[in-house]
Amino acid sequence: MELVALYKRVIGLDVHQAQITACALIEESDGTTRREQRQFGGFKRDRRALAEWVASLHPDCVVMESTGIYWKSPYAALEAADIRAQVVNARHVKNVPGRKTDVGDAQWLATLARAGLLRGSFIPPAKLRELRLIARQRQKLVGQLASEKNRLHKVLADSGVRLGVVVSDLHGQSARAMVKALIAGQPSHEVIKLASARLKASREEIFEALQGDLSESHGFVLEELMHHIEEIEARIARFDARLLAGLASERNILALLQTLPGVDLIGAAMLLVEIGPDMEAFGSADRLASWVGICPGNNESAGKRKSGQVRKGNLYVRRLLCEFAHAASRTTSVFKTKFQSLVIRRGYKRAIIATGHKILRTIFFMLKRGEHYRDSTTDYEALSVQRNAPRWIKALTKYGFIAPVGP
Known part of the structure; x- marks a missing residue:
């Protein structure tokens, strides 16, 4: 079955780390199809040359496979030249017989794009793509923070300190103060003074939980873990501030x-x-x-x-x-x-x-x-009446719409 061409000028790009293979299918005025193939490197000058070559052909459609992260810099180079390429899922075009080279990959991409058989993936604007770097690195930091907190808990348990049994959050304000006091070598009767009055556990239970055998190695590891935890928390705070500043609009x-x-x-x-x-x-x-x-x-x-x-x-x-x-x-x-x-x-x-x-x-x-969330299980009218009824009744009574109640 022959594929019907929907576009007259298409370019397929097969992107790798150090090489970009391009294939252009151009339909001439006499109905014949001209194929032009080029190869470019992966450096900035090569990406600039790629964008200039693509722009010179005035394509109707440009497609590239989403190969790892290598498509991002060529996509940005094309975007800077006012060319919006389609990034297609490699799963949609793989396993086709006869494509054993990069040239064949690029040509097959161009052939499918010419027939309108490929749909581009969602690519956010450049501003959001930059903020993605911040948001995704923040997620990595949160994972590291959780890992370090779990490790600190295990080291405390290894030393016999069972503070996690009597507090719900080992990294709450008072619990962290007690852990720092233990690391500093303070005795238990001084450490327990740092416990918050809001803790449900009794002072006797907290005192018993603080009893352990902290060796020098335990103290060293705990101190390093606490420094690393606080460092990661400060770094996450900086990432939060940068992310929210970028989304001020x-x-x-x-x-x-x-x-x-x-x-x-x-x-x-x-x-x-x-x-x-x-x-x-x-x-x-x-x-x-x-x-x-x-x-x-x-x-x-x-x-x-x-x-x-x-x-x-x-x-x-x-x-x-x-x-x-x-x-x-x-x-x-x-x-x-x-x-x-x-x-x-x-x-x-x-x-x-x-x-x-x-x-x-x-x-x-x-x-x-552009609508706010409204829960289907919540009666917002009843909530509004419950909240505002006293004020409404007072105003109606004041202006004589209803008679005063009581003596």
Whole structure:
């Protein structure tokens, strides 16, 4: 079957770390097709030469495979030359017989693009792509922080100190002060003075939990861990400030996202730099969920449903949605109802993924319509009446619309 050409001038780019193979298919005025192939290096001068060559051909469509992270710098070079390339998923064009070279890859990309058989992935604007670097590195730092906190807990347990048994958060204000005092070598009767009066455990229980055998090695490791934890926390604070400063122009959208249960300011900012504020780029909530990789897999053959495992997608957004789902499942909202209806028969992890899927679909329609979140299980009219009724009655009585009540 011959592919029908929808575009007359297309360019396919096969991107690698040190080489970019380009193939241009140009339809001449007499109906013949001319093929032009070029190879470029991976350095800045080569990317600039690539952009100049592409611009000289005035293409109707430019496509490239999303090969790791190597597509990002050529894409930026083309974008600087006012050329918006389509970044396509390599899964859509692989496993085609006869393509055993980079030249064949680029030519096949151009052939498929010429027939309109490729759909570009979502690529946010340059500003959001830069903020993505900050948001994603912040997620890495949060993971490192959690790892170091767990390690400090284990070292304390190894020394016999069971402070984690009597406090809910070993890194709360008073618990951290007590840990620092232990590291400094202060006796237990002095350390216990740093315990907050709001701790539920009694002073006797806290005193017993502080008893341990801290050796010099324990003290050295604990001190280094505490310094590293505080250093990472300070670094995360700097990342937060830089991220929010970059999104200062999007504060209305950030406020809108925070009306959703389980979403705070930093969570809203990190989500926004990943999916962007314009939902027209995805078209539908289903496509957004598929791009994130949080929707159920669709694998059916001969009328039998097979594995519904989620597909690969944007891991950073999926991690955020799982955090939102954990928080929302503990609120009085429709998401808590969704979670509780699934957790018993489907398990905790599947219930979290399904709740995150529902949250993402809700976010799509909130951003598309520019509307704040309104929970279907909440009677907002009744809440408004309950909050404002005394003031309304006082005003109506004052101006004579209703008679005063009482003597």
